[in-house]
Amino acid sequence: MEFLNGLVFLTNFVIVPALAYGAQLAIGALGVTLVYAILRFSNFAHGDTMAFGTAVTIKVTAVLVAMGITLGPLPTALLAMPVGILATGLLVLGTDWLIYKFYRQQKAKPVILVIVSLGVMFVMNGLTRVFIGVRDIQFADGARFLMTVRQFKDWTGLDEGLAIKTTQAITLVTAAITVAALFWFLNKTRTGKSMRAFSDNEDLALLSGIDPDRVVRVTWLIVAALATIAGVLYGLDKSFKAFTYFQLLLPIFAAAIVGGIGNPVGAIAGGFLIAFAEVTVTYPLKKVLTYWLPDGMGPDGLVQLLSGDYKFAVSFMILLIVLLFKPTGLFKGQNI
Amino acid sequence: MTDTLRTSLFAVFVALLILGTGFLDNWNLALVILNYGLISAIMALGVNLQWGLAGLFNVGVMGFVALGGLASVLITMPPVTEAWAAGGGRVLLGLAIGAAAIAVLVTVYKRMAKGRTRNLVMIVLSIASFFAFRTVFDGGVSAIESVNPSLSGYLGGLNFGGDAGRDWWWMPIIAWPVGGLLAAGAAWAIGKVALGLRSDYLAIATLGIAEIIVAVLKNENWMSRGVLNVTGLPRPVPYETDLQVDPAFVTAANDLGIDATTASTLAVKLLYAGLFSVFLIVLLLLAQRALHSPWGRMMRAIRDNEVAAEAMGKDVTRRHLQIFIIGSAICGLAGAMMTTLDGQMTPAAYQPLRFTFLVWVMVIVGGSGNNIGSVLGGMLIWWLWVAVGEYGPDLMIWATSALHAESALKASLIDSAPQMRFLVMGTVLLLILRFSPRGILPEK
Numbered sequence: 001m002e003f004l005n006g007l008v009f010l011t012n013f014v015i016v017p018a019l020a021y022g023a024q025l026a027i028g029a030l031g032v033t034l035v036y037a038i039l040r041f042s043n044f045a046h047g048d049t050m051a052f053g054t055a056v057t058i059k060v061t062a063v064l065v066a067m068g069i070t071l072g073p074l075p076t077a078l079l080a081m082p083v084g085i086l087a088t089g090l091l092v093l094g095t096d097w098l099i100y101k102f103y104r105q106q107k108a109k110p111v112i113l114v115i116v117s118l119g120v121m122f123v124m125n126g127l128t129r130v131f132i133g134v135r136d137i138q139f140a141d142g143a144r145f146l147m148t149v150r151q152f153k154d155w156t157g158l159d160e161g162l163a164i165k166t167t168q169a170i171t172l173v174t175a176a177i178t179v180a181a182l183f184w185f186l187n188k189t190r191t192g193k194s195m196r197a198f199s200d201n202e203d204l205a206l207l208s209g210i211d212p213d214r215v216v217r218v219t220w221l222i223v224a225a226l227a228t229i230a231g232v233l234y235g236l237d238k239s240f241k242a243f244t245y246f247q248l249l250l251p252i253f254a255a256a257i258v259g260g261i262g263n264p265v266g267a268i269a270g271g272f273l274i275a276f277a278e279v280t281v282t283y284p285l286k287k288v289l290t291y292w293l294p295d296g297m298g299p300d301g302l303v304q305l306l307s308g309d310y311k312f313a314v315s316f317m318i319l320l321i322v323l324l325f326k327p328t329g330l331f332k333g334q335n336i
Numbered sequence: 337m338t339d340t341l342r343t344s345l346f347a348v349f350v351a352l353l354i355l356g357t358g359f360l361d362n363w364n365l366a367l368v369i370l371n372y373g374l375i376s377a378i379m380a381l382g383v384n385l386q387w388g389l390a391g392l393f394n395v396g397v398m399g400f401v402a403l404g405g406l407a408s409v410l411i412t413m414p415p416v417t418e419a420w421a422a423g424g425g426r427v428l429l430g431l432a433i434g435a436a437a438i439a440v441l442v443t444v445y446k447r448m449a450k451g452r453t454r455n456l457v458m459i460v461l462s463i464a465s466f467f468a469f470r471t472v473f474d475g476g477v478s479a480i481e482s483v484n485p486s487l488s489g490y491l492g493g494l495n496f497g498g499d500a501g502r503d504w505w506w507m508p509i510i511a512w513p514v515g516g517l518l519a520a521g522a523a524w525a526i527g528k529v530a531l532g533l534r535s536d537y538l539a540i541a542t543l544g545i546a547e548i549i550v551a552v553l554k555n556e557n558w559m560s561r562g563v564l565n566v567t568g569l570p571r572p573v574p575y576e577t578d579l580q581v582d583p584a585f586v587t588a589a590n591d592l593g594i595d596a597t598t599a600s601t602l603a604v605k606l607l608y609a610g611l612f613s614v615f616l617i618v619l620l621l622l623a624q625r626a627l628h629s630p631w632g633r634m635m636r637a638i639r640d641n642e643v644a645a646e647a648m649g650k651d652v653t654r655r656h657l658q659i660f661i662i663g664s665a666i667c668g669l670a671g672a673m674m675t676t677l678d679g680q681m682t683p684a685a686y687q688p689l690r691f692t693f694l695v696w697v698m699v700i701v702g703g704s705g706n707n708i709g710s711v712l713g714g715m716l717i718w719w720l721w722v723a724v725g726e727y728g729p730d731l732m733i734w735a736t737s738a739l740h741a742e743s744a745l746k747a748s749l750i751d752s753a754p755q756m757r758f759l760v761m762g763t764v765l766l767l768i769l770r771f772s773p774r775g776i777l778p779e780k
Contacts, residue, residue, distance in 0.1 A: 120766070123762030123763060126755060126762060129758060130756065315544075
């Protein structure tokens with residue numbers, strides 16, 4: 001019983017939140033990794049692409065709710081998300097046509113493209129701020145919980161409760177569908193295979209008649225979809241604030257690099273690794289240890305290894321360790 | 337157009353922008369822009385050394401600037417003796433334990449043979465030392481933070497010049513180079529670890545370190561009060577209130593036909609501008625000398641072709657570390673100056689867009705690889721940043737005057753005007769990168 005209580009407590013406060021956060025990071029990191037694999041630069045504007053997609057989704061959600069259209073227990077934002085994806089897709093395609101294309105044709109060095117993406121980051125950040133403002137916005141509606149603490153306690157008779165928020169369940173389901181669809185696309189369809197060929201060896205791909213412009217366009221569309229989905233899921237689970245999304249860049253990049261940048265499986269593994277590390281290290285584990293250790297041996301302190309504000313430090317330390325000891329990442333990089 | 341003519345025209349243009357702000361709007365604003373512009377120019381100089389001269393992609397400028405700000409607090413504030421008595425020693429002991437643990441871990445990693453035993457020893461050692469560190473350190477921290485938490489609750493600085501440190505008015509000027517030293521120390525540690533990485537990995541690494549430095553400043557209240565902020569930092573120039581009661585100053589102001597209050601604010605800002613200019617000019621001269629010295633040529637050779645430079649016997653990693661430290665130290669110096677000018681340390685104000693990426697815009701717009709270019713670019717972009725924030729809303733009201741007074745679009749456009757800054761900065765950066773990728777004053 002003691003053990004089960006500890007386990008439930010751990011699940012409630014560490015495992016479930018970390019799973020949801022990990023899924024959000026994983027989808028974000030997939031976007032970064034795709035840009036890296038196909039377009040061959042680290043896209044600093046990714047966080048702000050996420051913010052833009054989420055902002056559009058929030059506006060459409062507001063319109064839908066005003067019209068009385070909701071999804072019942074599910075958040076209306078899911079219904080609005082396709083519009084957000086479409087708008088973001090148009091934005092990134094426009095950005096590519098107006099900005100990145102020039103440098104691609106010039107065969108500019110990757111670091112120049114990174115600096116260009118800094119400019120794009122500024123513009124997208126500004127667009128989002130002008131479009132929706134800088135306030136903290138909660139846009140999750142529908143049922144709050146899939147299972148409440150009380151329901152769980154009544155059902156199992158344990159002392160500790162387990163609550164699962166609707167947004168957490170939705171995050172996991174949506175993430176699973178997204179990842180499955182992405183992998184199916186990359187491995188089974190003709191376009192997906194041409195993308196992989198392009199990433200593997202650009203010259204060979206061009207020789208075999210693959211249209212590079214098409215590959216780039218499809219990549220940007222997928223990246224827009226991934227960015228919007230990741231942004232909306234994160235926003236539903238926590239809240240939307242333009243600046244927070246910019247800060248997500250760090251754990252997302254850490255996830256992509258830890259997993260091996262350019263490698264989608266690595267991006268997913270990296271996302272969950274970073275999320276679990278962040279949540280575990282910054283959550284006070286006193287209660288779990290009190291349950292699990294024999295009586296009287298429980299810790300006096302909170303056993304919070306680091307204060308919550310240092311969560312960036314956690315993703316960063318993992319990033320550094322991986323870069324120092326296994327620079328290619330856990331999975332071999334650039335290989336979609 | 338010759339290089340000299342181009343440089344002079346750019347300099348005149350920047351001067352006209354600032355003077356124009358003074359003549360057309362008000363001199364107070366013009367001087368505020370000038371002062372922060374001078375500081376921005378110093379930051380841009382530091383980044384230009386790293387990027388323009390050595391091709392190092394450092395997006396952790398904010399971290400070094402914040403460390404400079406910390407130095408300002410640690411040097412210029414009077415010490416809090418009660419806090420030192422309560423837990424100063426214990427905190428220092430904790431930090432010493434932490435440093436020793438890192439040293440031991442590095443030695444173990446280097447000395448022991450590779451294998452499972454080493455991994456095990458390292459894991460056990462790191463966990464044990466972490467708990468030892470936290471036990472000693474946390475006790476000291478809570479003792480310090482409970483000393484008069486609403487006013488101090490931190491260790492204070494090293495300024496023993498009585499009356500809130502005002503007697504030793506020269507302390508801030510000492511604090512600025514100390515800020516540079518602090519940033520240099522951090523840059524050494526970071527460079528040792530991260531400089532071997534690929535350019536975009538270095539970017540992510542520096543971005544992360546900057547966030548961590550700011551997180552530390554926000555949370556470690558015993559050091560600089562965290563988000564409670566340290567206010568009332570001593571300054572190297574007279575206070576306005578003192579000037580206003582100084583008969584000689586009041587007479588002089590009246591002779592010039594300005595009232596004493598306005599004159600005092602202008603005088604203080606002019607003094608600051610003079611101090612900052614001295615630092616900027618000295619640094620600019622040094623940077624110019626470095627650029628045209630054999631050392632500078634070597635750096636550019638390394639930047640343009642690392643393999644060839646290495647084949648010629650140049651120690652690329654060492655040279656990179658060297659210039660990374662120098663550039664970061666300059667950013668730290670500028671950060672210390674900025675905190676002194678602000679008169680307060682507010683860790684929450686350190687935002688990467690403002691303190692890292694804006695400096696990058698300055699360098700690239702001004703001309704990477706050209707010291708004068710990046711200095712003038714710093715002034716220009718700073719002016720633009722302030723001008724868009726200051727005049728943007730008025731411009732937006734004017735631009736939307738044709739719209740119906742109660743239209744929602746008009747209201748939201750006017751509300752969002754202050755956010756236009758980011759849009760403008762991004763557009764400027766992209767335009768320069770597209771049409772004049774070497775900046776306004778290209779490298780010679």
